[in-house]
Amino acid sequence: MKVSIRQLQVFDAVAATGSVTAAANRLNMSQSAASSALTDLQIILGRQLFAHAKGRPLQITDEGKRLRSTIRSVLCTIEDIEGDRDDAPLNGQLVLGATPMVAETILPQLCVGFMRNHPEVQIRVESQSTMDLFERLSRFELETAVIENFPDVPGVELTPWRTDEMVLIVAPDHRLARRQGLAIGDLAGERWCLREAASSECARLRYLMHEQIGQLRVAFESTSNWGIRDAVVAGGGIGCLSHEVVRTDLEQGRLVQLAVSGFSYTRALSLARPRNISRGRLVAAFDRYLIENA
Missing domain, CATH: 3.40.190.10 (Periplasmic binding protein-like II)
Known part of the structure; x- marks a missing residue:
């Protein structure tokens, strides 16, 4: 048996949601098919990727954590390949995280400017505290967040953006x-x-x-x-x-x-992104736009 793209998608969705059922819903597949795909992946790799705890969400194991950035990068690359050539128009929905001050002031105008350049793109901004955003970045639920400056956090890359x-x-x-x-x-x-x-x-x-x-x-x-x-x-x-x-x-x-x-x-603002993963064309283009328009 060889690893399939669907198995990787199921792994990624379970890691994000903590539930096979929620992952199946996200991927528009049956719960039994998602469970089988995850089981097969663990058999092929010869390691346990999630731990079961009664009454609690599935917990990703250390082995799963080590694989997650690689799998996310592979899926991003596949999405880009499916999006055809590098010069194809950007499209799809981009979900961004931001702390309240950024979400309520600076970010909306920049989002509108980006969408004006790329009419097929929709943007959703979700405002949360810095620690909540770090948690979501670590679960790869977000690919970019705009935050106030913060000490280094494992698994998160911080890029200086502008001052406030x-x-x-x-x-x-x-x-x-x-x-x-x-x-x-x-x-x-x-x-x-x-x-x-x-x-x-x-x-x-x-x-x-x-x-x-x-x-x-x-x-x-x-x-x-x-x-x-x-x-x-x-x-x-x-x-x-x-x-x-x-x-x-x-x-x-x-x-x-x-x-x-x-x-x-004054405060330094930064772009926070998961460390060591390949980024899709859409999110990479938006990051460049933010930096160029800081």
Whole structure:
């Protein structure tokens, strides 16, 4: 017996979903056929690729993990071959991951620009936390994610993309809105509207402020950047958001940026991709477009 493409597809789908039934549904085949294909593959390779645990999803074994990047690369290559020649128009659906700030500001315009160049492409952006995106990348559910910079993660390749400036903002009638010569110490005791405490941007802001003004007085907390923006516009206190999020509000006077001496907060953004796999034409073309338009 020889390894078949269908067996590799079943392996890849089971690894992504943790279930033979879910893999069969994804591949539009019967559960019994998917189970047989996986069993045959394990027999041909002479190794167990998944471990069974009662009541839990199938767990990929170390042997399966070692094979996964190779199998994913093979399937990507086959998809490209089936897509005909290298100069054929790009088509299909591209699923991207992004952290909320990127998904809500920078990425949509870039996606539209790419689709304008490639009308047969559809793009879906899924917004999640950095750690959730890393988990999905490790399962090869995503081929590209755009995230805030992060320390090295096994199995994930990070490529520097662009920087993002975080700014302090208040409503126009806030008592500090028109103050000149502000220092960080002048913010002591003020009410804040911030992202959840576990978010990377909030953690770093607290670190930057703590030495001079201690613990921040958080009056409003949200997992949504736009929720923070709306709370600040309504007069809820000081916010700290990406300049991309509030650019229009600052230009139109709905918000005021505080010029605080000694405050500087920039973040590096990166493209996160599974390491050591061949990438299909579509996702590789989109990655190049992002980098060229950083």
